[in-house]
Amino acid sequence: xxxxxxxxxxxxxxxxxxxxxxxxxxxxxxxxxxxxxxxxxxxxxxxxxxxxxxxxxxxxxxxxxxxxxxxxxxxxxxxxxxxxxxxxxxxxxxxxxxxxxxxxxxxxxxxxxxxxxxxxxxxxxxxxxxxxxxxxxxxxxxxxxxxxxxxxxxxxxxxxxxxxxxxxxxxxxxxxxxxxxxxxxxxxxxxxxxxxxxxxxxxxxxxxxxxxxxxxxxxxxxxxxxxxxxxxxxxxxxxxxxxxxxxxxxx
Amino acid sequence: xxxxxxxxxxxxxxxxxxxxxxxxxxxxxxxxxxxxxxxxxxxxxxxxxxxxxxxxxxxxxxxxxxxxxxxxxxxxxxxxxxxxxxxxxxxxxxxxxxxxxxxxxxxxxxxxxxxxxxxxxxxxxxxxxxxxxxxxxxxxxxxxxxxxxxxxxxxxxxxxxxxxxxxxxxxxxxxxxxxxxxxxxxxxxxxxxxxxxxxxxxxxxxxxxxxxxxxxxxxxxxxxxxxxxx
Numbered sequence: 001x002x003x004x005x006x007x008x009x010x011x012x013x014x015x016x017x018x019x020x021x022x023x024x025x026x027x028x029x030x031x032x033x034x035x036x037x038x039x040x041x042x043x044x045x046x047x048x049x050x051x052x053x054x055x056x057x058x059x060x061x062x063x064x065x066x067x068x069x070x071x072x073x074x075x076x077x078x079x080x081x082x083x084x085x086x087x088x089x090x091x092x093x094x095x096x097x098x099x100x101x102x103x104x105x106x107x108x109x110x111x112x113x114x115x116x117x118x119x120x121x122x123x124x125x126x127x128x129x130x131x132x133x134x135x136x137x138x139x140x141x142x143x144x145x146x147x148x149x150x151x152x153x154x155x156x157x158x159x160x161x162x163x164x165x166x167x168x169x170x171x172x173x174x175x176x177x178x179x180x181x182x183x184x185x186x187x188x189x190x191x192x193x194x195x196x197x198x199x200x201x202x203x204x205x206x207x208x209x210x211x212x213x214x215x216x217x218x219x220x221x222x223x224x225x226x227x228x229x230x231x232x233x234x235x236x237x238x239x240x241x242x243x244x245x246x247x248x249x250x251x
Numbered sequence: 252x253x254x255x256x257x258x259x260x261x262x263x264x265x266x267x268x269x270x271x272x273x274x275x276x277x278x279x280x281x282x283x284x285x286x287x288x289x290x291x292x293x294x295x296x297x298x299x300x301x302x303x304x305x306x307x308x309x310x311x312x313x314x315x316x317x318x319x320x321x322x323x324x325x326x327x328x329x330x331x332x333x334x335x336x337x338x339x340x341x342x343x344x345x346x347x348x349x350x351x352x353x354x355x356x357x358x359x360x361x362x363x364x365x366x367x368x369x370x371x372x373x374x375x376x377x378x379x380x381x382x383x384x385x386x387x388x389x390x391x392x393x394x395x396x397x398x399x400x401x402x403x404x405x406x407x408x409x410x411x412x413x414x415x416x417x418x419x420x421x422x423x424x425x426x427x428x429x430x431x432x433x434x435x436x437x438x439x440x441x442x443x444x445x446x447x448x449x450x451x452x453x454x455x456x457x458x459x460x461x462x463x464x465x466x467x468x469x470x471x472x473x474x475x476x477x478x479x480x481x
C-alpha cells in the first residue's frame with residue numbers, strides 16, 4: 001500500500017518547479033515522506049541517547065584513568081584514547097561489524113552482534129575517547145590547592161577525585177561536551193552503512209524508490225539540523241544544572 | 252585480484268603482505284582527497300569568516316546561519332545531497348570531486364572559526380598601537396594583525412587536516428576508491444574481512460600519530476611573536 005502511494009505521488013512530478021500549482025504536491029510529498037523518515041529518526045534518537053550515555057561513562061573512566069598515578073592504568077587509558085581517536089569511526093564500525101565476527105569464528109565463538117549494538121558501541125567508544133580528553137583537561141584545570149586542602153582534611157584519593165575534583169571539573173567540561181554531543185548525533189548517520197535503519201538509511205530507501213532527491217535530502221538535512229538544535233538546547237540545560245552551585249550562575 | 256594485483260592466501264601473513272600494494276593505491280586516493288578537501292575547507296572557511304565578520308547584518312547573519320547549518324548536519328548527508336541533488340540542476344561532478352567538495356564545505360564551518368579565533372587572539376593593544384602610529388586599516392591588518400594570528404591559526408588548521416583524513420572513508424558511499432573501500436572490496440572477494448580492515452585501522456593509527464606529531468612540532472617551531480609577511 002505504501003509502495004503505491006510513493007510511486008503515485010512523486011514519480012510523475014519528480015522535479016516540481018516554482019509553479020504555484022505544484023506547491024500542494026510538494027507539501028503532500030513531504031507529508032508522505034515524513035512518516036517513513038520519522039520511524040528512522042526514532043532509531044537515530046535512540047542511538048544518540050544510548051551512545052552518548054555510554055560514551056560519557058567511557059569518558060570518565062578513561063579521563064580519570066589518564067590522570068592516574070598508576071603507570072599501568074595511565075598507559076592503558078592513554079592507549080585506548082589514542083587508538084579510538086586515531087582511527088576513523090567508519091573503520092571502527094566496519095571492523096566491529098565485519099572483522100570481529102571472523103575473529104570470533106577463528107576462536108570458536110559467535111561474535112555476530114546486531115547492528116544496533118555494534119553501532120552503539122562504536123559510537124560510544126569513539127566519542128568517549130574524544131570526551132576523555134575533555135575530562136582530563138578539566139580535571140587538570142582544577143586548582144592544585146583543592147588537592148592540598150583535601151589532603152589536609154584527610155580525604156582518601158578516591159574521595160578527593162569524586163567528591164572534590166570532579167564536581168568542580170564538570171562545569172568546565174560542559175561547553176565541550178555539548179559540541180561532542182552534536183558531533184555524536186552527526187556521527188550516527190554512519191550506522192546506516194552497516195544496514196541499521198536510521199534516518200539516513202530510510203532517506204536512502206525513499207530516494208531509491210522515488211528518485212526525488214531534492215525534496216528528500218533537503219528534508220533530511222533539516223531534520224538533522226532540527227535534532228542538533230534540540231541537542232544543543234538540552235546540553236545548555238545540563239550546563240546550567242551542572243553550574244548551579246556556582247555563585248554567579250553559569251561559568 | 253584488484254587493480255591487476257593478485258593476493259596470496261597461503262597464510263595470514265602472506266595475505267597481509269600481498270594486499271599491501273593494493274591498499275597503497277587506495278591510500279593514495281585517501282591522501283589526495285584529504286589534500287583537496289583541506290584546501291577547499293581552508294579557502295571556503297576564509298570566505299565564510301570574512302562574511303561572518305561583515306558589519307552588515309544582511310550578510311553576516313545568513314553567513315552565520317549557513318555556517319551553523321553546515322556544522323550541525325552530518326557529512327554523509329551533505330555528501331548524498333551534493334551527489335544526488337546537484338545533477339538534477341545540471342551540475343554533474345565526478346564522485347571524487349563531490350566528496351572533496353563535501354569535505355571542504357563541512358570543514359569550512361570549522362576553519363572559519365579558526366580564522367576568527369586566531370584574529371581575535373591578537374591583543375587589543377596592538378590595534379591601539381597601530382592606530383596611534385596612524386597606519387591605514389589595510390596595513391594594520393596585513394602588517395600587524397595577520398602576522399601575529401598566523402602562528403595560532405596554522406596548528407589549529409593542522410588538527411582539522413587530520414580530522415579530514417579520518418572522514419575520507421565516508422566518501423566510499425559514493426564509490427570513491429579510498430583505502431577503506433578498497434579493503435572492503437578485498438574482503439568481499441577473498442571472504443576475509445579481518446585482515447584488510449585491521450590493516451586499514453593500523454594504517455590510520457600510524458598516519459594520525461605521525462600527523463599529530465608533525466602538527467605538534469610545527470606548533471613548537473612557529474615563532475610565537477609572529478611571522479613577517481614581507
